[in-house]
Amino acid sequence: ELLIVAAFVIIGAVAYHVTAPPTRAGERGFSLTALRDAFRNHGRGPRGRGKATTTGAVALGAGISELSVSGVSTVLVTAEPRTDVAWTFDVESSGADDASAERAARAVMFLHDEMGSVLALTARGPRASGQGTTLRIQVPTRLDVRLDGARRVTASGLATLRLDNVSGDVEVHDIAGAVTGTHRNGTISITHVGSVSLTLASGGSTISDVR
Numbered sequence: 545e546l547l548i549v550a551a552f553v554i555i556g557a558v559a560y561h562v563t564a565p566p567t568r569a570g571e572r573g574f575s576l577t578a579l580r581d582a583f584r585n586h587g588r589g590p591r592g593r594g595k596a597t598t599t600g601a602v603a604l605g606a607g608i609s610e611l612s613v614s615g616v617s618t619v620l621v622t623a624e625p626r627t628d629v630a631w632t633f634d635v636e637s638s639g640a641d642d643a644s645a646e647r648a649a650r651a652v653m654f655l656h657d658e659m660g661s662v663l664a665l666t667a668r669g670p671r672a673s674g675q676g677t678t679l680r681i682q683v684p685t686r687l688d689v690r691l692d693g694a695r696r697v698t699a700s701g702l703a704t705l706r707l708d709n710v711s712g713d714v715e716v717h718d719i720a721g722a723v724t725g726t727h728r729n730g731t732i733s734i735t736h737v738g739s740v741s742l743t744l745a746s747g748g749s750t751i752s753d754v755r
Contacts, residue, residue: 594646
């Protein structure tokens with residue numbers, strides 16, 4: 545059926561080319577090349593790419609003992625001797641052109657809020673197809689860390705780590721206490737940690753050097 549439709553289009557195009565009036569100056573005339581380009585462009589996805597980067601830091605009060613991160617697809621978290629939490633948050637988006645893609649990326653906000661003993665970090669805003677978010681974060685070694693819904697994780701040096709509904713590839717090492725939670729659809733590598741209590745589904749795992 546597609547071949548029949550294409551044949552009719554070509555026949556009609558040739559007939560138009562024979563009978564059409566001359567092209568005016570400044571106008572693009574009909575050609576088989578133009579027709580070919582139109583077919584090539586039809587159905588293509590967005591071509592524009594845009595990126596927005598946010599950096600920040602927040603000092604921690606003595607009552608904050610846990611960090612929670614949600615709404616971010618890729619999280620890279622490391623602990624070090626410090627008294628604050630610092631981050632770089634990247635959003636990459638696609639769009640009809642670069643300008644619209646950048647607007648889509650800038651529309652995603654990165655927010656922080658203290659809720660009792662928890663510092664909650666979350667990304668909020670309209671999400672577009674083909675959009676990716678990446679958080680690189682440095683935290684004090686005393687903090688427990690909980691990651692919710694991430695699609696890729698690298699974590700090291702933390703007091704404890706909890707993975708809630710995490711999927712994709714995960715690499716965890718040098719955790720003083722427990723690694724707990726759920727993981728699915730990816731590979732998870734855990735080494736040199738205090739203990740492990742995980743529910744794993746549809747993926748591979750490598751666990752070693754559990755103290």
